[in-house]
Amino acid sequence: MKAFLFPSDQQIDLELWAQQAEFDATELHQMRVQDNCVFSISPKAGSLSPGQEQVVELKYSHVFVGTDRLPVLFKVSHGREILLNFIGVTVKQEQKYVHFTSTSHQFVPVPIGDTLPPRQIYELYNGGSVPVTYEIQTNILSQVQEKNFNHPIFSCLNPQGEIQPGTTAQVLWIFSPIEAKTYTVDVPIHVLGWNSAMIRFQGVGYDPHVMGDTAPFHNISSWDDNPKHTRLMVPGQNVFLSQSHISLGNIPVQTKCSRLLFLNNISKNEPVVFEWQLKPLDFGE
Known part of the structure; x- marks a missing residue:
């Protein structure tokens, strides 16, 4: 038996003399979120036989302007309990909003002496209904360069740009270490006409001649080591890919690499028309 428990599902009925007379701000917020069904889960509970799968639908309703939070306990009978923090943001129409997933970002480790370090991506998501313009303050990167024998440790290829509503901007970076150590820089990101955020970028330089294949991150870009994927079908879905990601x-x-995947139609009488939406990558200037 497995179940998702909201705070109201975990309350214990108390005697009148033991009931709390006043609620704090967090409790009042959770009560409002639950009373208005801001977050919903379907199904909230169920049983799974060995090898069985279950699609769980999570919904967030944009009822109130602001940030909604709700702690949800995922409980397995005679097993583990996992605390999930549900967070949702609702903004007004015509209001700017850029979502920063975290105040820190870790670059993929790069070997020192690499004459052509890879371009790495930091994403900015526009969750509002109007276009926004971002600007990354790069003068701090020049200061890091001056302290490292005038070598560009951190380089941002497209420090300015516009993000359309509901889309993600890929900000391209190059991390080029000259020593086997950890580099850190705090970079302000401004959204014109809105807020700013201070993001800490961190990268690790390592010596491949010293560490060799023992480096725990020498193959970090191959995060998909298992070619087999569990295919989870959504009710009513007739078309699926053999792999969810590649x-x-x-x-x-200067070499080529290819992968083979299959598009399957399990319908017995309905043909399927498909088209790949190829989105060009912006590699900056």
Whole structure:
């Protein structure tokens, strides 16, 4: 038996003399979220036989402007309990909003002496209904360069740009270490006409001649080491890909790499028309 428990599902009925007379701000917020069904889960409970799968639908309703939070306990009978923090944001129409997933970002480790370090991506998501313009303050990167024999440790290729509503901007970076150590820089990101955020970028440089294949991150880009994937079907879905994601792994410069996947139609009488939406990558200037 497995179940998702909201705070109201975990309350214990108390005697009148033991009931709390006043609620704090967090409790009042959770009560409002639950009373208005801001977050919903379907199904909230059920049983799974060995090898069985279950699609769980999570919904967030944009009822109130602001940030909604709710702690949800996922409980397995005679097993583990996992605390999930549900967070949702609702903004007004015509209001700017850029979502920063975290105040820190870790670059993929790069070997020192690499003459062509890889371009790495930091994403900015526009969750509002109007376009926004971002600007990354790069003068701090020049200060890091001056302290490292005028070598560009951190380089941002597209420090300015516009993000359309509901889309993600890929900010391209190059991390080029000259020593086997950890580099850190705090970079302000401004959204014109809105707020700013201070993001800490961190990268690790390592000596491949010293660590060799013992480096725990020498194959970090090959995060998909298992070619087999569990295919989870959504009710009513007739078309699916043989793989949900594809990893090309570490590819030598100026070589080609290919992967084979299958598009399957399990319907017995309905043909399927498909089209790949190819989105060009913006690699900066």
